[in-house]
Amino acid sequence: MTETLDVVLETERLVLRRLVPDDLPALHALYRDPVARRFFPDGTRTLEQTREELEWFLQGHPRHPELGLWATVERATGTFLGRCGLLPWTIDGVAEVELAYLIDPRRWGEGLATEAARAIVRHAHAALELDRLICLIDPENVASLRVAEKVGMRFDRHHVDEHGPCAMYARSRLDPGGFAIVPGHPGASS
Ligand SMILES: CC(C)(COP(=O)(O)OP(=O)(O)OC[C@H]1O[C@@H](n2cnc3c(N)ncnc32)[C@H](O)[C@@H]1OP(=O)(O)O)[C@@H](O)C(=O)NCCC(=O)NCCS
Numbered sequence: 477m478t479e480t481l482d483v484v485l486e487t488e489r490l491v492l493r494r495l496v497p498d499d500l501p502a503l504h505a506l507y508r509d510p511v512a513r514r515f516f517p518d519g520t521r522t523l524e525q526t527r528e529e530l531e532w533f534l535q536g537h538p539r540h541p542e543l544g545l546w547a548t549v550e551r552a553t554g555t556f557l558g559r560c561g562l563l564p565w566t567i568d569g570v571a572e573v574e575l576a577y578l579i580d581p582r583r584w585g586e587g588l589a590t591e592a593a594r595a596i597v598r599h600a601h602a603a604l605e606l607d608r609l610i611c612l613i614d615p616e617n618v619a620s621l622r623v624a625e626k627v628g629m630r631f632d633r634h635h636v637d638e639h640g641p642c643a644m645y646a647r648s649r650l651d652p653g654g655f656a657i658v659p660g661h662p663g664a665s666s
Contacts, residue, residue: 484599485595486551486595487592487595488591489552490550490591492596495530495545495559504523506559507520507525511581543561543562543564545561545576557588558577558579559576562606563576573609579592589623590626597609610646611645611646628651632644
């Protein structure tokens with residue numbers, strides 16, 4: 477089924493593709509789950525709130541259509557496992573791109589978020605030629621911190637926004653740690 481949809485990235489176990497309206501029930505099943513949404517400042521989402529977010533991502537960002545959240549689907553079964561991607565923000569007056577990930581709690585600890593995040597990092601640096609990526613993480617979100625570290629992110633600074641304090645992690649295109657990627661470099665393929 478995924479072959480006919482708009483695939484952004486593929487990994488050994490995952491297909492990351494553009495979200496479609498039919499993803500609403502699966503996305504809402506995750507967004508209404510207090511476990512999956514524990515570290516999101518706005519908490520769980522209703523069906524209507526999920527629909528609004530999904531519609532926003534279906535339209536795409538007006539200035540950054542290459543960014544967004546993508547359905548993260550199990551290649552072998554076609555199961556909707558979560559949504560991961562790249563989000564543009566302006567933070568302290570600076571344009572930043574956040575690496576974002578959310579996986580179905582029933583599948584935590586299988587390395588799926590790390591697998592998706594690695595592919596997204598490569599894509600961001602090599603194909604999209606983004607020099608810097610960030611993660612904004614609640615310091616108590618140990619799993620998210622681990623994923624960030626495993627894809628070469630390092631603590632950048634403390635950040636406070638309207639939702640409260642969080643830790644900003646960051647990595648650059650030429651950072652060491654197995655992810656020094658430049659366009660055309662063999663390591664750039666995912
Ligand atoms: C963060 C998240 C995406 C990780 O997904 P995942 O597929 O379980 O991650 P992985 O299996 O790749 O594991 C990555 C690391 O996190 C650790 N980890 C996974 N779940 C954990 C948990 N509940 N508590 C502590 N560590 C955990 C793993 O052990 C692994 O670390 P290790 O290699 O040192 O053992 C997932 O917990 C999630 O979707 N959380 C809700 C959404 C969220 O908070 N997103 C981040 C917002 S900043």
